[in-house]
Amino acid sequence: MKEPTAVRELSFGPSINEALRQEMRRDPNVIVMGEDIAGAAGRAHLGFIDAWGGPMRATRGLITEFGPERVIDTPISEMGFVGAAVGAAMTGLRPVVEVMFVDLIGMCYDQIANQAAKMHYMMGGHVKLPMVIRTAYGTRGDKRAYGGGAAAQHSQTLYSVLAHIPGLKVVVPSTAYNAKGLTIAAIRDDGPVVVLEHKFLGLQAKGHVPEEPYVVPIGKADVVRQGTHVTLCAAGRMTHLCLDAAQVLAAEQINAEVIDLLTLNPLDEETILQSVRRTHRLVVVDEDTPVCSMARDIAARVAEKAFDDLDAPIKTVTAADTPVPFSAVLEALYTPRVEQIIAAVREQMG
Template sequence: MTTTAARELSFGQAINEAIRQEMRRDPKIIVMGEDVAGAAGRAHLGFVDAWGGPLRATRGLITEFGPERILDTPIAEMGFLGAGVGAAMSGLRPIVEIMFVDLIGCCYDQIMNQAAKMHYMMGGQVELPLVIRTAYGTRGGDNRTYGGGAGAQHSQTLYAVLAHIPGLKVVVPSTAYNAKGLTISAIRDNGPVIILEHKFLGLRAKGPVPEESYTLPIGSAQIVRRGRDVTLCGIGRMTHICSEAADSLSAEGIDAEVVDVLTLSPLDEGTILESVSRTRRLVVVDEDTPVCSVARELFGTGA
């Protein structure tokens, strides 16, 4: 692929560009969610696009694609995610935003029993090209706090309860670059994919992103730093913590390798095992609660 000189985009801008480019090439793609645009129906008063989602990743899409394809929804996660499932079974490719992953309790059946199982239960007769985007984690991280003050119902990770479900692909990008590539891959996938977008990265991360459309493979981890002595495994924002740790360790003469897991399900066991087979040591950095967690799954893989 030839690429132009990469510009710096924010994490949210990269996702926005991914969705925009895909919507231009495929009229079957729609975006639904609470305030994915904002000020719905108020264009006659001069109000459009008032919000753009929690990470502003969908801001501006309504001015290009209109309210027919950028659908602000009422607060009804079970209803509009279900509509997304039904639309995906009947000819559309919906991208549904659940504002925060903490809200999946309101629509978990649509994820667990409906979207993830349709292809299997129906013996392969339907495709389910559905993307669920949701923000996770904490906003904080300015060297004073990793919290952010949002409390226990707006700071969770919860990816373990998603990765547990067969049939659902669970993707956690860590940079603006891989956020764009993985989002495009998710949109082109014919099955359900949930993308967890870290709030801190969404609000703070920036990085080089080619203007061209490109995909990155779902189901592949990436070794982002080569090392001999220990494998540090990170998910989403924690990959950056791993890299910072690797810098610190380097000053102490320890050569750490950093693996960015990127897809939690299906897990790229091969890349992780290959790394651990060389370093013989595995440290998993995870911000989720430990019981039945993806971290434990990674330890199990590496053991």
């Protein structure tokens, strides 16, 4: 009898680290760049190297393998280094830049929205722009003494302001498995891709991650739970909340289907529509604030294209329409919660 192969498990940060490492080995034109992505820059001669590795430690150890020419700690200059990535991508490199938190996107929004996203179109298709922007987002959203606790300028989600831009692909992994596959897909893509990495996925994301490189395709959603009564649709950490809600609802004989969007733009509209045509109900869960959000965009698309298939009004569960508060109690109230999802479904089921 054959020995059962041990299934290797990784958590979120290490799976992204493995993706970066394997792609850097495969292609010498892949570089990584950002603030403190290695840490202690230029101090190797004092014995200091690789002091931090970014908020997820996703870049830890890369400098010792690939050196400071390809693992580039930058000054605090988001406009400058994201712009430099645009120039590097136009001239033969495949840069992966880390914007430490998505809240800092305002510092480099021109280079993302006006430059990276539009260059291919403005030049009539005559240029490729293979660059990746990795950025951390999200709140912890529970009532522990310390929530995320990073307040209004270090806890946002903000993916709607990225998904809004034509030409920019936006992906949101939810597990260690799809984090590795989407990161590799993003690096191999010839256009600009933003990868949003949730800061507090923790054990929820941990799971089997194959050791060999693989791609999770951009633009394809994943039906992570099959169901017949209602479609729950989310991304990132919210997918896990939907799965938790589905488990509670199952005890009430409500069978929820859960779609993990994985890519916000270009959105896999077809998977959502097909699901809604079977379940006839839709709840969209979104960690971002509600105005001009993914939640309302998806609701509008389904209302336009599958209205006759709906048995109940579409519901959205989003973050509060407020800045992110500091206090753990308030932060938990700000963030979408499982009980809100359950309540929305119960209301739909009448």
